[in-house]
Amino acid sequence: MSENNVVTACCLIIGNEVLSGRTKDANLGWLAERLTDMGIRMAEARVIPDVEDVIIDAVNEAREKYTYVFTTGGIGPTHDDITSFCVAKAFGVKIHRDPEAKALLESFIRPERVNEARLKMADVPVGSILIENPVSKAPGFQMENVYVMAGVPSIMRAMFDGLAQGLVGGKKMNSIAVASYLPEGAIAAPLSAIQDQYSNVEIGSYPFFRDGHFGCTLISRGTDMDELEIVAENVRQMIRDLDGEPIDEDMITPADAGTSKDY
Amino acid sequence: MSENNVVTACCLIIGNEVLSGRTKDANLGWLAERLTDMGIRMAEARVIPDVEDVIIDAVNEAREKYTYVFTTGGIGPTHDDITSFCVAKAFGVKIHRDPEAKALLESFIRPERVNEARLKMADVPVGSILIENPVSKAPGFQMENVYVMAGVPSIMRAMFDGLAQGLVGGKKMNSIAVASYLPEGAIAAPLSAIQDQYSNVEIGSYPFFRDGHFGCTLISRGTDMDELEIVAENVRQMIRDLDGEPIDEDMITPADAGTSKDY
Numbered sequence: 251m252s253e254n255n256v257v258t259a260c261c262l263i264i265g266n267e268v269l270s271g272r273t274k275d276a277n278l279g280w281l282a283e284r285l286t287d288m289g290i291r292m293a294e295a296r297v298i299p300d301v302e303d304v305i306i307d308a309v310n311e312a313r314e315k316y317t318y319v320f321t322t323g324g325i326g327p328t329h330d331d332i333t334s335f336c337v338a339k340a341f342g343v344k345i346h347r348d349p350e351a352k353a354l355l356e357s358f359i360r361p362e363r364v365n366e367a368r369l370k371m372a373d374v375p376v377g378s379i380l381i382e383n384p385v386s387k388a389p390g391f392q393m394e395n396v397y398v399m400a401g402v403p404s405i406m407r408a409m410f411d412g413l414a415q416g417l418v419g420g421k422k423m424n425s426i427a428v429a430s431y432l433p434e435g436a437i438a439a440p441l442s443a444i445q446d447q448y449s450n451v452e453i454g455s456y457p458f459f460r461d462g463h464f465g466c467t468l469i470s471r472g473t474d475m476d477e478l479e480i481v482a483e484n485v486r487q488m489i490r491d492l493d494g495e496p497i498d499e500d501m502i503t504p505a506d507a508g509t510s511k512d513y
Numbered sequence: 514m515s516e517n518n519v520v521t522a523c524c525l526i527i528g529n530e531v532l533s534g535r536t537k538d539a540n541l542g543w544l545a546e547r548l549t550d551m552g553i554r555m556a557e558a559r560v561i562p563d564v565e566d567v568i569i570d571a572v573n574e575a576r577e578k579y580t581y582v583f584t585t586g587g588i589g590p591t592h593d594d595i596t597s598f599c600v601a602k603a604f605g606v607k608i609h610r611d612p613e614a615k616a617l618l619e620s621f622i623r624p625e626r627v628n629e630a631r632l633k634m635a636d637v638p639v640g641s642i643l644i645e646n647p648v649s650k651a652p653g654f655q656m657e658n659v660y661v662m663a664g665v666p667s668i669m670r671a672m673f674d675g676l677a678q679g680l681v682g683g684k685k686m687n688s689i690a691v692a693s694y695l696p697e698g699a700i701a702a703p704l705s706a707i708q709d710q711y712s713n714v715e716i717g718s719y720p721f722f723r724d725g726h727f728g729c730t731l732i733s734r735g736t737d738m739d740e741l742e743i744v745a746e747n748v749r750q751m752i753r754d755l756d757g758e759p760i761d762e763d764m765i766t767p768a769d770a771g772t773s774k775d776y
Contacts, residue, residue: 267717269555271545278560282534292532295560297541327698328718329705367701435590438630442592454530455591469535
């Protein structure tokens with residue numbers, strides 16, 4: 251745990267296919283939500299290609315800088331799956347065929363189909379701890395503060411659910427959302443004044459468009475719920491002062507998020 | 514344009530709300546596809562918070578390393594919109610209120626609603642070129658090889674469509690997809706042999722699950738269409754040799770992408 255009890259994470263999404271646009275990432279948003287719920291702050295996410303040096307550098311930079319590092323992608327049986335190899339190199343250790351992982355795979359794969367490529371999925375860095383894969387057996391692994399998971403969303407999620415109990419979160423970031431049909435440009439100055447007054451609270455403004463009207467949701471985030479309540483009440487009063495009506499709700503939905511055209 | 518006619522790009526997605534999971538990014542995948550079509554290779558994408566030092570460092574690192582840098586997010590009227598300020602700092606220049614941008618905003622915003630916060634959206638780094646915003650007027654800007662766009666997907670897309678004609682792409686990456694109902698573990702070894710033979714072509718393997726059957730799509734990517742055809746024919750022959758049936762199609766769809774459980 252780092253100072254001030256702020257626990258941070260970095261997510262490394264590994265895969266050429268995400269960078270080419272062919273595959274749309276479905277892991278980042280899910281992980282971000284889960285980590286936030288656990289009091290772990292995702293401080294950065296990177297999408298990087300299946301290139302050895304790039305992966306090694308990103309892993310080493312991230313594991314130094316953040317409490318936890320989560321990687322997704324590149325741990326299958328084909329030649330373009332190089333994540334395990336790269337993580338071993340990042341830590342300066344060798345890859346070995348983990349006996350437990352090998353036994354797991356051999357119990358799952360029909361005997362006539364066991365081959366070198368399939369068993370490659372039991373190759374993990376020396377000193378790593380296996381991460382269970384309840385979906386399809388081939389494990390991920392943990393190497394110090396780096397957690398290596400599959401890219402397939404259903405498998406990644408199952409792996410994360412298993413490893414989550416071993417993570418130590420910091421103080422949970424709470425949030426209070428107050429929306430109104432006032433546009434951002436109308437509230438910007440008084441909102442900034444509130445932000446200046448409460449430096450422990452982070453206030454974000456997110457525009458929306460709903461039922462033919464523009465507005466924005468103001469989200470106050472912080473660890474101290476009492477202070478958050480005070481800030482939220484300030485936000486509500488500001489809205490009333492501008493002849494708006496505060497709504498205690500997040501008015502952004504995936505469908506209308508970011509469609510505001512008014513300021 | 515860098516050596517070997519490889520034109521690269523980095524996408525910086527700026528916003529605490531994406532890292533907290535509250536907002537799901539919808540820009541990366543769209544930009545990746547568009548850039549790929551233009552012969553520009555997205556080499557990296559980062560999601561970073563609304564933190565001054567982090568944004569400045571990321572912009573400076575990316576603009577040094579890649580042909581083009583595209584940022585999304587943080588150019589609105591509220592206190593948490595700090596991207597323009599940070600990009601100016603990254604380039605060591607001042608922010609000024611661009612007269613053209615100011616005039617644009619004043620023609621769009623009702624006179625009684627013009628205020629300092631709304632006009633802040635006309636503040637851009639000295640030396641930058643405005644990027645047109647056909648949706649809601651408030652412009653983005655280009656500073657050397659860095660293109661600063663809105664985070665709102667509809668606005669970002671309109672901005673990109675306008676600036677795209679000014680980008681110079683390299684050789685276009687073409688791709689040929691050949692799918693089959695053979696699992697990855699069956700094709701891994703012969704596929705790797707094909708990859709070893711053709712180093713200019715990048716072969717990726719993407720598992721899928723369809724109609725109750727597992728399989729994978731093998732995507733060959735490269736700039737030389739003749740060589741791609743040869744590689745694809747090698748892939749088809751490999752599939753036939755394994756008693757599979759090659760299908761000239763990308764069998765992954767967003768719905769079933771990454772649900773394979775068989776190797």
